[in-house]
Amino acid sequence: MSLRLMLLVLLALSTVPLSAQTIEGLHTDDQVLAFVRSLYADYSAIKLPSARPGCPSAIYRQRISKYASIPYIKADFDNNGQIDLLFNGYCPSCPNSRTGLVGLVILSFGKDNFRVIDLTRDRIETFFASSVLSLNGQNFIQTVQIKHLIDDTCPVGEGKLTFDTLTYAFDNFIEKARPFTGSIEKVVYYSDGVYVKKLAFRNDSARMESAPSFGTQANGDSGGIFVARIRPAEISQLYGLLKAIDFPHLQDQYEAERFHGAGGYFRIEYNNGKVKWIRDRNRIGTYGLMAIHELIDKIEKTQTWQKIGPVQDVNTLLDPYDFDL
16 A cells, blocks of 8 residues: 555545535534545544544644644645645554554545545654645645654654645645756666566656566566556656656655665656666655655556566666666
8 A cells, every 4th residue: 555545536425414525515523524534444433633542742732732723624725626625633543654643635526526645754753734825825735744763652852843835736745846947868766675676767668677576476477677658648747746846956865764665766867968866765755756656656557568578687676776777
């Protein structure tokens, strides 16, 4: 499951009154909670953040008061003319938050047609909240995360405070930035995990080398070299996302306090020969990078690949810094 749950939900919300089948029809805490709980099984026990049990810390109460005093806000976040919902909650059964604090954006595309985006970025934060920031008539989302290096779900110290201002672009929420306006010639992407994969994108063509991390799988799959023509909309989205996050000005390396998942590495050739490396240890370095990881995963899984041969050198494939592809 992705670190951020992204679902297109088509529901007849039987637990919500008829007038509340659109977000505009939600008027009370009970209606909002019933609506959110009906969207996904993990949300069935979701509560307002002030209801978090087992954490009497005054620091926690102060943070709720400061950053999540309004547990839900209705506004149009994707500029489609429909009213959406930003929801802060306590959800002990949600997969993306060790402490149970989550921030959900529920985008509306008309009656009973919703998409849920989980903004919880890192499973080791000890506090998370989101709010609306309006600038020049446009709605942005501001998130705040607080992390502690010790394993403490109810800390008393201040911890590391991080703010992000998010805008909706290319079907996802990414950091607000001044877009890159130059050219992108080639993108090479390396991902480790159960399978090690290198994918190279140039214009609308792609090449992939893939192999199991620990030899041939039980089903006999030993990987291979594959080629494909990428759908124009997806390659446009990939390059568009890279430009929207202003990739040349990102950090060269993003490390998490704890490693708990696959890593993703980029080698991007741009502006006639310049090269940008980005090492994203847990694939959660920024919201924009997370959106790109998810898009590449989607391309890999849904694209029609033609196998043209076996992997020539598995040791080279296992090296995240060898990008001759």
